[in-house]
Amino acid sequence: MSFPDNKLTVRSPADLVAAVPYLLGFRPDDGSIVVIASRDRRIVFAARGDLPAPGAPARQALEVAANLVTVLRRQQPITDLMIVGYGAGHIDPALLSVSEALTGSGMPVLELLRVTGTRVFNPTCVNPDCCPPQGTPFDPTASLIAVQATAAGQVALPNRAAVAARFAPVDGAARDGMSRATTAAVTRLTALCAAGAAAADEAGALAVRDALRKHDDSKRITDDEVAWLTVLLRRPSVRDLAVDLTQPHDPHVTFWADITRRAEEALVPAPATLLAITAWRCGDGALAGMAADRALQADPEYQLARLLRQALHAGLPPSAFEQAADTDRANPSDK
Structure with a gap:
């Protein structure tokens, strides 16, 4: 799967996670959800939002999904979606609710991931051989995606505060x-x-x-x-x-x-x-x-x-x- 300008290619979940900060221009804070839309294996759109706080009513996750559906439908045609959440395991229920709502609206979710620090989790996978319970480690600074993005002149600031600065x-x-x-x-x-x-x-x-x-x-x-x-x-x-x-x-x-x-x-x-x-x-x-x-x-x-x-x-x-x-x-x- 390639970036919009075809300069970078995403081949794995680790690549996708490493690519997100370059798609947005900054690394999302914990509590964020990022939805990436692709068309014929090319990334065409990425949007970041805030997940409901832990313990919030389930309807709040559905409201997040409804807002995303409205935005995503304007990007048609979309062939599939990828979702990346940021934070500890307590955000998994909200991530799953958003994913299910998007799928139910006719937008298939190809990948659902969660990032905690420098580890990637798949909330829908229970196979410890490919999805270890402790997550899969990755180094965002040493990944090939980061190297290629930097060489292409793309910038990923550490957080939204750095953008505002x-x-x-x-x-x-x-x-x-x-x-x-x-x-x-x-x-x-x-x-x-x-x-x-x-x-x-x-x-x-x-x-x-x-x-x-x-x-x-x-x-x-x-x-x-x-x-x-x-x-x-x-x-x-x-x-x-x-x-x-x-x-x-x-x-x-x-x-x-x-x-x-x-x-x-x-x-x-x-x-x-x-x-x-x-x-x-x-x-x-x-x-x-x-x-x-x-x-x-x-x-x-x-x-x-x-x-x-x-x-x-x-x-x-x-x-x-x-x-x-x-x-x-x-x-x-x-x-």
Whole structure:
């Protein structure tokens, strides 16, 4: 079974477990369930969710399964599924419930595994010859999958917290510098707006192009440039231009992560949404979802981030963004 880009081949349960962090971009925390969908032996989709807490009512596992069914049906056609749970044996009942519900919905489960530390268990296998009760040991760092994935440029961060750290707010002297720069940028924009909206939009277009060009040339964006860009991105026309000019590659993910980190809290929604869109287009759904959540943390009513989050929850492909963007642009009064 191969990865979506055919760079890696999964030949065993140990390979599958080693591949999961590279499919998601991070190693799932305990209590997670990962469902991997394949079509004609090619992995086409992977989704992570939270399992119910130990002792939770059985219906909660069925609710997890129902949500997964809704998402997975949008990925049709799917030939089979693989499920990997993370945690100790107490999660087995929930894993089995989800697996049975998915199978009952017409989605055959090819593999059901549980990972505890560096051991793999098969909750459905009782043959000690192939499924020892103490689990099968594996070394995620030394596996061929890990070596090949790393060589192919794929990254697996240690956990979700490490993903969030990529765009966590700067603090200390860096925050103080951005606060001063943003105050000056607001004053500058106020004066510019006195000349009319067209002048502000023109300045915004220039700021976006200059910032992206400078980053592409491996030059650091100054605090004044970041501040000026973030105050201008509050204008929907400037933000939409940034969406159009941003390319779906890792350097632009890094760019918008840096802008999000340095933006003042009130100005976070636009760059965080741009980070989410860029990550989504690059196939990094985990980073996209967390960046969209960051935008909504700063402003729960930020419309484009809400539309994006809905699309991500529904398991829609990045191409669906165009419809979301068109809806947002058709309502210029929305944020």
